[in-house]
Amino acid sequence: MQIVRQRGDGKRLEARENIALAAALVHDVGHGPFSHAFEAVGKELELELADHEKMSDLLIREGELAEILKDMGSGFANDVADMVKGEEAQTVHNAVVSSQFDADRLDYMRRDRLMAGVRHSSIDFTWLLENLEIANVPYGLDEEKVGDRPTFVIGPKAIHAAEAYVLGLFQLYPTVYFHKATRGAEKLFVELFVHLVRLIRDSSHKKVGLAANHPLVEFAKAPEDIESALKLDDTVVWGSLSLLREAEDPLIKTFAERLQDRKLFKCIDIRAMVHHKIDPKNDGLSSLIQEVNTCCAKVLLELGNLKEQERGKDDIPIILTDQENRSPYKTVSESHGPLEQINVRTEGGSLIDLEQRSEVVAGLREFKLTRAYFDREIPEIESKIHDIVEREVKACHK
Numbered sequence: 152m153q154i155v156r157q158r159g160d161g162k163r164l165e166a167r168e169n170i171a172l173a174a175a176l177v178h179d180v181g182h183g184p185f186s187h188a189f190e191a192v193g194k195e196l197e198l199e200l201a202d203h204e205k206m207s208d209l210l211i212r213e214g215e216l217a218e219i220l221k222d223m224g225s226g227f228a229n230d231v232a233d234m235v236k237g238e239e240a241q242t243v244h245n246a247v248v249s250s251q252f253d254a255d256r257l258d259y260m261r262r263d264r265l266m267a268g269v270r271h272s273s274i275d276f277t278w279l280l281e282n283l284e285i286a287n288v289p290y291g292l293d294e295e296k297v298g299d300r301p302t303f304v305i306g307p308k309a310i311h312a313a314e315a316y317v318l319g320l321f322q323l324y325p326t327v328y329f330h331k332a333t334r335g336a337e338k339l340f341v342e343l344f345v346h347l348v349r350l351i352r353d354s355s356h357k358k359v360g361l362a363a364n365h366p367l368v369e370f371a372k373a374p375e376d377i378e379s380a381l382k383l384d385d386t387v388v389w390g391s392l393s394l395l396r397e398a399e400d401p402l403i404k405t406f407a408e409r410l411q412d413r414k415l416f417k418c419i420d421i422r423a424m425v426h427h428k429i430d431p432k433n434d435g436l437s438s439l440i441q442e443v444n445t446c447c448a449k450v451l452l453e454l455g456n457l458k459e460q461e462r463g464k465d466d467i468p469i470i471l472t473d474q475e476n477r478s479p480y481k482t483v484s485e486s487h488g489p490l491e492q493i494n495v496r497t498e499g500g501s502l503i504d505l506e507q508r509s510e511v512v513a514g515l516r517e518f519k520l521t522r523a524y525f526d527r528e529i530p531e532i533e534s535k536i537h538d539i540v541e542r543e544v545k546a547c548h549k
Contacts, residue, residue, distance in 0.1 A: 273315070
């Protein structure tokens with residue numbers, strides 16, 4: 152297979168490279184405090200600027216960052232924003248910014264592994280880059296080829312490094328990103344800040360223990376104001392906890408204390424319990440997996456009812472639930488096309504999707520979690536959760 156040589160005007164290609172470099176650096180600038188947990192608050196309350204993609208787009212096109220980017224040319228900032236959003240013609244440069252093998256993942260996998268202190272999920276970064284090529288990959292619609300597009304492919308010597316990359320990313324989800332303590336803290340954070348914003352919207356900011364000019368109060372009053380959103384970061388939130396724990400409102404006070412003192416709710420792994428009861432030998436049959444999924448969904452519904460029925464002192468929630476799923480590797484049908492895939496060049500020169508080339512990647516199952524968190528100071532709630540699981544398992548698995 153002949154490696155594709157980019158043709159065309161050299162200045163145009165250099166411009167595309169600069170746009171890709173800038174887009175890779177700034178595509179996540181719109182993340183708010185506590186990242187995706189803050190986005191969950193935004194979704195609950197329909198706060199547009201809590202969406203990091205919308206916020207990033209605004210900052211790149213119109214903010215202080217835009218003025219810096221405009222030094223590269225009058226339309227450079229908009230070109231960067233368009234590449235981040237994927238709204239222009241897809242080229243190999245887009246794969247650098249957003250794909251299953253993009254610069255972001257290669258960066259945060261190594262950084263997060265280091266900062267979390269975990270030994271697994273190591274990748275051979277240098278070897279992967281040394282075996283990275285650019286080749287034409289066919290794309291089409293409904294099995295019909297439309298044309299070819301240049302994208303990154305992995306050379307045959309790096310197949311095992313590519314497997315380790317996908318496997319390593321997959322391992323980071325249950326052990327770091329979706330760790331029970333991490334998610335438990337995020338659940339408290341979301342409950343706390345949704346309630347805080349609602350109180351402030353109802354002109355009850357005095358009940359939350361914050362001054363009228365506090366950044367959180369200003370944002371809650373004007374969540375569409377970009378300047379208010381820019382005042383928020385992790386340090387503002389952490390610094391506010393000592394004030395929030397003196398709030399008049401019981402929920403604000405209690406959950407702020409829990410976050411600051413790390414008194415998290417106790418976690419019950421609902422999916423693990425259900426899976427053990429329905430598929431104790433871990434046969435992994437599709438019919439059993441479907442039963443597990445159905446049962447977990449029904450348990451969550453019942454836990455939602457229990458949450459409304461069982462309230463602690465001052466009507467504070469004592470049960471929180473969590474569910475999530477993550478695919479280890481997206482197939483062609485699930486992705487946006489050839490630029491999204493990790494293609495491997497075989498020894499014979501053919502290009503094959505990594506999942507087809509690797510039994511390791513093909514054998515990975517979708518990671519799913521279903522959990523309940525409860526106030527450990529009210530132990531009778533744990534038995535009620537177990538009763539719900541037992542009842543629903545019997546109903547699903549007859």
